[in-house]
Amino acid sequence: MLNTDSRQYRFAYEIHSRSEIPSDFSALPKEDDWLVALFMPGDTDTFWQPPEYPPRIFLLKSDRLLIYSHPASDEELFETSLNSLVAVELQKSLLYGAIVFHATNASKEFRYSTVHQKLLNLFLCRMRLQWLPFVGLDLPVITLQSDLQRSLGQCMNELKAELDPGETLYEQYSQPAMQMKDRSWFFRRSRTAPALMIVVTNRRIIAISAGDGKRNDPYEMVIRYASARGLSAVNAVRENHDSVLLRLQLKNSSFWKYTLSAIQASAISRFSTVAWHLISAARGNLSIVLIPVALASSSMQQTDDSL
Numbered sequence: 118m119l120n121t122d123s124r125q126y127r128f129a130y131e132i133h134s135r136s137e138i139p140s141d142f143s144a145l146p147k148e149d150d151w152l153v154a155l156f157m158p159g160d161t162d163t164f165w166q167p168p169e170y171p172p173r174i175f176l177l178k179s180d181r182l183l184i185y186s187h188p189a190s191d192e193e194l195f196e197t198s199l200n201s202l203v204a205v206e207l208q209k210s211l212l213y214g215a216i217v218f219h220a221t222n223a224s225k226e227f228r229y230s231t232v233h234q235k236l237l238n239l240f241l242c243r244m245r246l247q248w249l250p251f252v253g254l255d256l257p258v259i260t261l262q263s264d265l266q267r268s269l270g271q272c273m274n275e276l277k278a279e280l281d282p283g284e285t286l287y288e289q290y291s292q293p294a295m296q297m298k299d300r301s302w303f304f305r306r307s308r309t310a311p312a313l314m315i316v317v318t319n320r321r322i323i324a325i326s327a328g329d330g331k332r333n334d335p336y337e338m339v340i341r342y343a344s345a346r347g348l349s350a351v352n353a354v355r356e357n358h359d360s361v362l363l364r365l366q367l368k369n370s371s372f373w374k375y376t377l378s379a380i381q382a383s384a385i386s387r388f389s390t391v392a393w394h395l396i397s398a399a400r401g402n403l404s405i406v407l408i409p410v411a412l413a414s415s416s417m418q419q420t421d422d423s424l
Contacts (some may be wrong), residue, residue, distance in 0.1 A: 123172045124187060129233035129327065132174070142174055142185055144194070152247065153177040155240045157229050170228035173344055175237075177244050182218065184227065195225045197238045199248040203347025203368050205241065208329070209234070211339040221369050242281055248304070249320040249344055251283065252399045256391065268293040272314040272325045275307045275338055279323060288317040288391035290384055291379060294327065309333075310360075317391045321345060322365065324373060345399030351392045353377070353385050361385055365392075402405045 123139035132138055132154035138145055139156070155175040158241055160168035171190035176183040180199055186192035197220040204219040214231040217224055228239065263273065292314040311328040321342045328337040343365065350366035356376070363385060365373045377385055 123156070124159055124162075124168075124189065126156070126172060127161070129155065129157050129236045131155055131236065131239075135182065138174070139172075141188060144188065145174065145176070145185060151176050151178050153240055153243045154235060155247070157233060157237070160228070160230075173227060173229075173280065175240055175249065177240065179247060184218075184225075195227075199244075202248055202344070204341065204343035204371075207340040208337070209340075210334050219343075219367055219369055219371055222370060224369065238278070238413045245281055245320070250399070251319050252286055252345055252395055253319065254391075254394055254398055256287050258287065259289060261286065262289055262291060268312040268327065269314060271327055271338065272312055275325045275340060276314055276316065276323065279325070279340060279342070280318070281320070284318050284320055286316050286318055287395065288376075288388050290315045290381070292381070295378060313375055313377075315375070315388070317388070317395055319395075322348065322350075322392055322395070324365070324375065326375070343367060343373075345395045348392075348396050351389050351396070353389050355382075356377060363389070 121139065121141075123141055125141070130137070135145075135149055138154075138246075153175075154177070157173045157175065160170050161170040162168045171187035171192065173187070174185045176185065182195075182199060182202065184195040186194075195218070197218065201221045202218065203221060206219065207215040208215045209231050212230050212232065214229045214234065214237075215226055216229065216237070217226045250304075260271070261276070281348055290313075292310075292313045295310050311326045313324070313326045315322070315324040321344050323340070323342040325341075326339045328334055329339050347368050348365060348370045350364070352366075353361050353363045356362050357379075359379055361377045361379050361382065363375045363377050
């Protein structure tokens, strides 16, 4: 076992045996029954600023995810069964990285440096093999639409890197960055809706946007994906004459929302319908008949009434 202070480590590495676990992580289980283990270093300590996050060890078992933080941080162990995991969210901008695991009973964010993104991506890919089953739908499989506007190029690159072997697409909605006008009684305010690409696959729903719309950061990317069983509702509601609000409700009561162009109302309606087909099929409920409703009237919504 490595007898050193892992807070001084500046590199990430896969752990293949207990002898590769830093000695200061004494709380790890004695058994070597994990499938994949990954050490992620903490933030760099500087003279004028203490580190913002500690070193961590990500541990994947056949049915559980465990994340151990360095004992000096006093952060509690994060543990969830893969059956309880509903979604994963990543936010990246230059060296800044943050990942959020959404479980049915809790959500937890972990900071990291994107210098180690490749190893983290490999860990997440192995986790998805254990977590996300393949769901077959009686729908045509589509190919990625690559002839898109320039502002969607980064979203397309992220999506290509995100798709796992054997993962196929059933629906794709793409929207370049656009200016939106919020109207009120007294004034109008303009804002930019970031470029967005959202797809339905045979395992999950993936949404990739060039930022979260809250900050003007040209390097920010937000990648979100939810398992078919982790979603409880998909609805699209017309906000005003120009925009539609797409809302994805997670089973832990969290939700993701996106402002879409009302010009693509039919595409939004089609996406919502295919998304709910995936959710229903994953739960073994294939008797639901979906009838798309025109967004021009008021809204379209599918929900799981059993929740």
